[in-house]
Amino acid sequence: MATPEQAAIELRQLSFRYPNGRLALDSIQCAIAGSERLAIVGPSGAGKSTLLMHLNGLLPAPSISADDDAQVFVQGQAVTRKRLHEVRRQVGFLFQDPDDQLFCPTVRDDVAFGPLNLGLDRAEVIARVESGLAAVGMADCSARNPSELSTGERKRVCLAGILACQPSILVLDEPTSNLDPRARRQLLQILKAFSGTLIVATHDLDFVLDLCSRVLVLESGKVQADGNTERILSDPLIMDRHGLEVPWRLRSPARRASEG
Numbered sequence: 033m034a035t036p037e038q039a040a041i042e043l044r045q046l047s048f049r050y051p052n053g054r055l056a057l058d059s060i061q062c063a064i065a066g067s068e069r070l071a072i073v074g075p076s077g078a079g080k081s082t083l084l085m086h087l088n089g090l091l092p093a094p095s096i097s098a099d100d101d102a103q104v105f106v107q108g109q110a111v112t113r114k115r116l117h118e119v120r121r122q123v124g125f126l127f128q129d130p131d132d133q134l135f136c137p138t139v140r141d142d143v144a145f146g147p148l149n150l151g152l153d154r155a156e157v158i159a160r161v162e163s164g165l166a167a168v169g170m171a172d173c174s175a176r177n178p179s180e181l182s183t184g185e186r187k188r189v190c191l192a193g194i195l196a197c198q199p200s201i202l203v204l205d206e207p208t209s210n211l212d213p214r215a216r217r218q219l220l221q222i223l224k225a226f227s228g229t230l231i232v233a234t235h236d237l238d239f240v241l242d243l244c245s246r247v248l249v250l251e252s253g254k255v256q257a258d259g260n261t262e263r264i265l266s267d268p269l270i271m272d273r274h275g276l277e278v279p280w281r282l283r284s285p286a287r288r289a290s291e292g
């Protein structure tokens with residue numbers, strides 16, 4: 033685990049209440065190192081998506097203008113209204129539903145959207161689009177309409193657009209939802225090849241085992257456990273208490289036998 037000085041992301045007593053009064057995050061303290069792959073797990077309604085949305089200022093940045101008010105720090109910088117653009121260059125965000133991210137008539141245009149927004153010149157944008165699509169194995173699809181692709185392919189196009197912006201941090205909300213086994217495997221390989229900080233909220237604990245070295249268990253907006261993936265996911269007390277199940281491959285032989 034990172035000390036605050038080494039952290040790519042630091043949360044300082046992060047709390048957040050929705051306008052309807054619901055306290056979704058409650059005093060979250062956490063530092064994530066540049067080299068870490070962290071999974072955030074917990075039951076539905078735990079606060080996972082709300083937490084992710086704070087990492088690139090989707091929440092609640094409009095109200096935060098002074099460093100002293102900030103509870104989220106990216107690469108040592110407070111996430112404030114005036115730094116939003118810079119923060120979003122560093123933090124790539126993959127939404128659960130690719131249709132929230134794709135809106136252009138061709139795959140190429142969608143992947144180019146981010147690099148164009150960064151103000152890069154034409155040659156650099158073309159190079160970034162090519163390398164982004166190659167990284168996700170979609171180079172042959174650049175002229176296709178995203179709406180004609182499968183969910184897994186659309187997700188890979190979204191990821192290509194994010195990678196084309198060369199973020200140092202990738203944040204993913206339920207990346208394996210609605211993916212078939214092959215698309216899920218492809219996604220795992222792409223994410224393993226990413227060398228920056230990775231933060232993923234998911235119910236897919238086998239995916240977590242294959243990808244992440246650290247797990248944070250969230251429930252009722254609070255951190256309930258934080259540590260080594262195998263240690264936490266194999267602990268039946270932690271898992272049962274927070275509505276989670278020990279993945280099959282981490283269950284003890286006795287437990288497997290009793291469950292048939």
Ligand code: ADP
Nearest residue numbers: 050052054056075076077078079080081082083
């Ligand atoms: P998770 O991603 O773990 O399922 P969420 O972050 O979506 O959890 O939700 C955390 C809590 O905040 C839940 O109680 C949820 O009902 C509530 N919540 C989420 N979005 C909103 C919203 N837009 N307005 C009010 N409450 C919300």
